[in-house]
Structures are given as C-alpha cells and as structure tokens.
Amino acid sequence: MLFPTTDFAVFFVVVCTASWLLRPWARAWKWMILGASYVFYGWWDWRFVLLLGASTILNQAGALLATRLGDQRWRRRALTATILGNVALLAWFKYYGFLAVNVANALHRLGLGSPLPILQVALPVGISFFTFMGISYAVDCYRGTIEPATWLDTAVYLAFFPHLVAGPIVRGSDLLPQLRRRRDPRRIDATRAGWLILAGLAKKVVVSSFLARAIVDPVFALPHRHSAAEVLVGIYAYAIQIYADFSGYTDIAIGVALLLGFRFPENFNAPYTATSMRDFWHRWHMTLSSWLRDYVYIPLGGNRQGRWRTARNIMVTMLLGGLWHGAGWTFAAWGALNGGALALGSLRRDRRRAQRAAAAREVLRPADVHRGRDGPATATLTMAPAPPTDVAAQAPPTPGRVWLARLATFNFVCFGWVLFRAESFHSALTVLSRLAHPGPAPLVTPLVLLTVVVALASQYVPSDAVARMQRHLSDLGAPVQGAILGSGLYVITLLGPIGVAPFIYYRF
Numbered sequence: 001m002l003f004p005t006t007d008f009a010v011f012f013v014v015v016c017t018a019s020w021l022l023r024p025w026a027r028a029w030k031w032m033i034l035g036a037s038y039v040f041y042g043w044w045d046w047r048f049v050l051l052l053g054a055s056t057i058l059n060q061a062g063a064l065l066a067t068r069l070g071d072q073r074w075r076r077r078a079l080t081a082t083i084l085g086n087v088a089l090l091a092w093f094k095y096y097g098f099l100a101v102n103v104a105n106a107l108h109r110l111g112l113g114s115p116l117p118i119l120q121v122a123l124p125v126g127i128s129f130f131t132f133m134g135i136s137y138a139v140d141c142y143r144g145t146i147e148p149a150t151w152l153d154t155a156v157y158l159a160f161f162p163h164l165v166a167g168p169i170v171r172g173s174d175l176l177p178q179l180r181r182r183r184d185p186r187r188i189d190a191t192r193a194g195w196l197i198l199a200g201l202a203k204k205v206v207v208s209s210f211l212a213r214a215i216v217d218p219v220f221a222l223p224h225r226h227s228a229a230e231v232l233v234g235i236y237a238y239a240i241q242i243y244a245d246f247s248g249y250t251d252i253a254i255g256v257a258l259l260l261g262f263r264f265p266e267n268f269n270a271p272y273t274a275t276s277m278r279d280f281w282h283r284w285h286m287t288l289s290s291w292l293r294d295y296v297y298i299p300l301g302g303n304r305q306g307r308w309r310t311a312r313n314i315m316v317t318m319l320l321g322g323l324w325h326g327a328g329w330t331f332a333a334w335g336a337l338n339g340g341a342l343a344l345g346s347l348r349r350d351r352r353r354a355q356r357a358a359a360a361r362e363v364l365r366p367a368d369v370h371r372g373r374d375g376p377a378t379a380t381l382t383m384a385p386a387p388p389t390d391v392a393a394q395a396p397p398t399p400g401r402v403w404l405a406r407l408a409t410f411n412f413v414c415f416g417w418v419l420f421r422a423e424s425f426h427s428a429l430t431v432l433s434r435l436a437h438p439g440p441a442p443l444v445t446p447l448v449l450l451t452v453v454v455a456l457a458s459q460y461v462p463s464d465a466v467a468r469m470q471r472h473l474s475d476l477g478a479p480v481q482g483a484i485l486g487s488g489l490y491v492i493t494l495l496g497p498i499g500v501a502p503f504i505y506y507r508f
Contacts, residue, residue, distance in 0.1 A: 001043035001044075003201075003204075003249065003252045003253075003256075003503075004201055004204060004205050004252075004496075007043070008024070008389075011036075011039075011040065012046055012256065013312035015032075015033070015036045015161075015260075016259055016260060019033065019260050019261075020185055021223070023182065023183060023185070023312060026180075027152070030152050030153070030156050030179070031152070031166065033156055033160065033161075034152070034155055036158070036161065036163040037157060037159040037160055037164060038052070040161040040164065041125070041126075041159065041161065041164055041165070044125055045122070045124075046508050048124045048125065048480055050159065051089070051108050051124050051127070052130065052159055053055070053092075053155075054089070055086070055089065055130060055131065055158060056134075056151075056154060056155045056159070057135035057136050057157050058082060058085045058086065058089075058134070059082060059086070059107075059135075059137055059138050059154065059158070060148070060149075060154040060155075061081075061082075061441070062078055062079065062081065062082025062085070063082070063138045063140045063142070063148045063154075064141075064148050065078035065081040065082075066078045066082065066141055066142040067141050067142060067144075067146075067147075067148055072216070072493075075142065075502065076142075078138065079138060081143045082138045083135055083138065083139070086131050086134055086135050086138075088200065089127070089128060089131065090128065090131045090499075093122070093124055093127055094123055095126060095323075095327045095328055095476060097327065097329075098167050098327035098328065098493050104461070108242075120174045125165045126164055126165030126166060128226060128324055128325075129163070129164070129165065129166060129167045129169060130158050132161075132165060132169050132288075132291055132295075133157070133158055133163075133169055133170065133171075133172075133293065134158060135157075135290060135331045136169070136171055136294075136295060137154070137157070137171075137172040140171065140173060140297060141170055141172075142338065144260055145171050145173060146173050146176065148465055149172070149176050149179075153176060153180070156179060157170075157172060157179065160175065160257075160260075160262075161252045162254075162256045162257040162260070162264070163257070163264060164501055166246070166249050166250075167249075167250065167252070167253070167267065167287060167288070168250055168253065168262055168264055168265055168266075168267040168286075168287040169288055169291050170287070171265075171314075172262075174265060175262070175479075178261075178262050180264070183260075183261030183262075184261075185261070187261075188258065188261060189258060189261065189474075190259065191470060191473050191474035191481060192255075192470055192474075193255040193257065193258040193259045193484050194255070194481065195255075195473065195497055196251040196252065196254050196255030196258070197251070197252050197255035197256065198418055198485060198488045198489070198492075199248075199251050200247075200248040200249065200250070200251030200252035201248070201252065201489070201492050202248075202253075202488070202492055203243075203244035203245070203247060203248030203251065203495035203501065204244060204245055204248035204249065205492050205493075205495075205497075206242040206492055206495045206508055207240065207241075207244040207248075207451060207455060208240075208241045208242075208245040208248060208504075209266055209392050209496060209497045210451060210495075210497075211237045211238075211240055211241045211244075211448070211451060211452070212241050212495065213444065214237075214445070214447075214448050215230065215233060215234045215237050215443045215444070215448050216234055216237050216238045216241050218234075218443060219234030219237070219431070219443070220234065220240075220421055220422065220431065221436050223355075223427065223431040224424060224430055226434060226441075226443070227436060227437060227438060227439030227440060228436065228437050228438050228439070229339075229432055229438070229439075229441035229444050230441045230444055231434040231435055231445045232435060232445045233416065233441070233443075233444070233448065233449070233452070235414050235415075235418060235431070236414060236452055237271070237419050237448065237451075237452055238414075238417055238421050239410075239413065239414045240451070240452050240455045240456070241504075242417065242420075242421075242504055243268070243272070243455075244455065245503055245504045246268075246285070246324070246503070246504060247267070247268040247502075248266075249503045250267040250268060254266075254267075256341075258436040264425050265286070265287055266286060267285060267286055267287050268283065268284065268285070268286065269282075269283040269286065270283060270454060270459040270460070271283040271284035271413075271459075272410055272413070273406060274406065274409050274410075274413075274458050275402055275405040275406050276340065276345055276405060277341040277342050277345055277409060277412065277413075278342060278345050278346075278408055278412060279409070281338070281344050286300060288321070288324075288405075290318050292318075292320070292321050292340065293317075294358070295315065296316070296317045296320055297313055297317040300313040300316060300317070301313055303346070310343075310346055310350075311343035311346060311347055312340045312343075313342075313507075314339050314343045314346060315336065315339040315340065316333045316339075316340030317339065318336065318338045318342060319332060319335045319339060320335070321335050321338075321339075322334045322335015322336065322339075324334060325420070328424060328427060329425065330419045330420070330422055330423075331420070331422065333417075334419040334420045335420065335426070336415055336505075337415075337416050338340055338416060341390050341412065348446065376411055412469055415432075418431050419434060443479055
C-alpha cells in the first residue's frame with residue numbers, strides 16, 4: 001500500500017479512528033494496530049506477512065535467550081544465532097540472485113559448471129528496514145540497554161506500519177516505551193503532522209515525480225543520446241529526486257505516526273548544506289548512519305585502535321552500508337567511495353589534531369649557547385612559542401571557505417549518486433563520459449532548472465523559521481487550517497502525475 005493513494009487515505013482514516021477509540025484498552029489497541037499493520041504490509045503480497053511474522057519470532061526468541069540464559073557464553077551464542085538468522089533471511093531474499101550469478105560467472109570463466117541454481121527470488125518490500133530494527137532490538141536487549149518486551153509489543157514494534165517499508169529505522173528504546181504509555185489526543189500536534197504530510201506529498205508527488213519524468217529517467221536510460229548540459233543537470237536533478245523521494249516518505253511517516261500519538265526520530269537535516277562527507281552523513285538518512293555506527297563501526301573497534309584501523313573500520317562499515325542499499329557492485333562501489341572519503345577525512349582530522357597538539361605544547365629547547373672567557377660553555381633554556389600556523393589552524397573558516405566546502409561536498413555526493421542510480425559500471429561511465437560532449441539540451445527547461453534551484457535553496461531556510469511558521473499555523477482556527485490543508489492537497493493533485501510511482505527506497 002502506497003502512502004499517496006486513495007487506498008491508504010481510506011485505510012488510515014479507519015485505523016486512526018479505531019486507534020483513538022481503543023485508547024483506553026491497551027491490549028485491544030495493540031491487537032488492532034498489529035492487524036492493521038499486517039494488512040498494510042500484505043497489500044502487496046500476503047506471503048510477505050509470513051516473513052514479517054518469522055522475523056518477529058526470531059528476534060523475540062533471540063532477545064529472550066540472550067538475556068535469560070544463565071551462562072554468558074550461551075547468551076552470546078544466542079545473540080550470534082539471532083544476528084545470523086536475520087542476515088540469512090536478508091541474504092536469501094536480497095542477495096541470493098546476486099551471489100548465484102557472480103559465482104556462476106566466475107566458475108564459467110574457469111570452465112566449471114555453476115553449483116547454485118539461478119532463481120528469481122521476490123524481494124519483500126522493506127525487508128532491510130525491519131531486519132535492521134530486529135537486530136538492534138536483540139543487541140540492545142543483550143547489552144542491557146532495554147528489557148525484552150512482551151511478544152505482542154515486539155510484534156507491534158517491528159510491524160508498525162508508518163515505518164515498516166522505508167523507515168525511519170526506529171530503535172526499541174525509542175518506540176517500545178511509547179507503546180506502554182497512554183496517549184492523550186489533546187497533546188497531539190496535529191498542525192505539525194499535517195505540515196509534515198503535506199510537505200512529504202509535495203516532495204514525492206510533485207518534485208520527485210516531475211524530475212524523474214522530465215530529465216532523470218531519460219538521461220540515465222540512454223545517456224549516450226544526451227549532451228553534457230543534459231547529463232550534468234540530470235545528475236543534479238537525481239540528487240534532488242532521491243532526496244525529495246526519501247525525505248518525502250520520511251515526512252509522511254513521521255506525520256502519520258504523530259497523528260497516532262507516536263514520535264519518530266528525524267531522518268534528514270538539510271544534507272545538501274553539508275561542508276564535508278562526515279557532515280553529510282550526519283544529515284542524510286540519520287537513523288541508518290547511527291545504526292551503522294552503533295552496531296557495525298563501534299563493535300569493529302571504532303576509533304579506539306589507531307588511525308589506520310579507524311580508516312579500515314570506516315571502509316568496512318560503508319561497504320556494508322552500500323550493499324545494504326542493493327545487491328550490486330555499483331552499490332558496493334558507492335559504499336566504498338563514501339567510505340574512502342570518510343576515512344580520508346578521519347586521517348586528515350587526526351593529523352590536524354596531532355599538529356595542533358604539538359604546536360600547543362610549550363617545548364623546552366636550548367637557546368643560544370653562551371661561552372664565557374674563563375668558564376665553561378653554558379646554555380640558557382627558553383620556552384618556544386607556538387608557531388603562527390597554529391593560530392590559522394584554530395581560526396574559524398571564512399564564509400568563502402565554507403561555501404567552497406559545501407560546493408565540493410555537494411558535487412562529490414552527486415558523483416556518488418551516479419553509481420547509485422546507474423544499472424552497471426558501464427552505464428555509470430557512459431553517463432560521466434557524456435560530460436565531455438557538448439550539444440543541444442532540450443531537456444534542460446526553465447522549469448527543470450527552477451525546480452532544482454528552489455529545492456536546493458529550500459535546504460538553507462533556517463529551521464527556526466519553519467518552526468515559527470508552524471506555530472503561526474497552529475494559532476489559526478481549525479476551519480482555516482483545514483482549508484489550507486485541503487488547498488495544498490488539491491494543488492499537489494493538480495501538479496502531480498497520473499498515478500504515483502513507488503518510492504525509490506521501497507526497493508532497499
């Protein structure tokens with residue numbers, strides 16, 4: 001079931017009404033929301049519900065064993081088995097075809113037959129998201145961060161439909177306590193929820209769909225037919241498309257959850273204003289970034305084992321992050337590209353810190369040697385002042401340097417998006433090679449350029465200005481707010497395409 005559809009609108013009106021009517025009866029509410037979430041997920045294919053149920057049983061049983069077994073070794077083994085079970089489910093549905101084809105190709109070059117049958121395994125929607133949530137739940141229980149929930153609470157936590165198919169990745173420590181609290185409808189920030197849903201629909205239905213249709217899909221489908229200007233604008237347009245698509249889904253998910261009385265973590269924070277790749281990954285898909293940090297990077301050793309091992313840990317983490325997005329070598333290369341940039345940035349920061357520390361220390365060194373006429377040579381010791389370069393190293397960057405850093409980071413991210421979007425390395429190289437071929441650019445229309453520029457400029461709007469606007473809207477009466485919401489939905493419907501394509505991240 002897709003968010004921007006009539007089916008979901010009817011579904012949500014029924015579920016939201018039932019949710020607040022059943023609020024006094026917590027257990028009945030949980031069974032209702034669990035059933036509704038399974039209907040939502042099974043709308044694509046009812047068999048997917050069986051997978052979601054199996055994931056729930058696996059992670060709840062693993063969490064209980066990892067916390068209640070008497071011997072520490074057996075608790076660790078239970079956790080390991082749970083993680084391996086999650087990885088096995090994900091590997092079968094998402095990576096089996098990729099693995100079988102690559103093994104077959106490698107053995108074919110050696111003149112050997114393929115040991116693995118080539119099967120077309122259907123990819124369940126959102127499996128990467130609820131698998132990562134299940135792993136984090138089991139690990140957090142083992143670590144003692146949270147207590148194992150009841151079977152029903154765990155099932156609701158993993159299946160809760162607002163986050164189910166494309167995130168955000170909500171931790172058990174965030175959502176499970178909210179399931180246990182009684183929600184007050186008078187405390188619902190309906191204005192913010194409506195704003196988020198309206199903004200998310202505008203991003204997806206209007207911005208993302210328009211750019212995909214107008215330039216992105218034609219350029220990446222047949223790059224050799226397009227000029228440098230079209231390819232360049234197409235690359236920038238894809239950066240906007242994927243942001244509008246994914247952050248649009250997240251906005252709708254957070255807004256829908258808010259209307260049900262739940263708060264989800266933010267997932268985006270103006271990522272194209274980043275001044276470095278580290279800054280970018282603190283702003284883009286923040287729930288995935290923090291998940292990879294806490295459950296991959298830190299267990300590998302984090303930054304505790306020296307700068308080169310830190311770089312290695314970053315590379316491994318981002319390679320896994322790239323493959324999480326898709327079973328393909330282009331995704332692995334995209335992860336490696338981002339990992340290399342992050343590792344290089346980490347090495348540079350370590351070197352700068354070492355230089356500043358060395359410069360800040362007052363080094364005791366011998367000064368000029370003075371030899372008396374009748375006595376032995378003597379040396380006076382002086383405290384060497386910090387070199388002047390230290391002042392420049394600690395000085396805040398100028399606005400010009402900040403904007404150059406933003407420009408360099410944005411273009412590097414866009415270069416990476418070529419790998420992310422392309423079907424193969426050959427296609428990605430073709431796209432990049434067309435940047436050297438000038439020619440006519442009929443796809444680069446004023447409306448396409450305006451959409452890209454306005455979408456980028458919107459990320460520089462201060463967050464407090466948006467908050468003030470939301471407060472002003474909340475001060476208006478309900479009829480006025482309803483009229484604004486209805487007008488916004490009408491404009492979105494008017495500007496949107498006929499039919500709505502699935503969100504990009506449904507495939508991941």
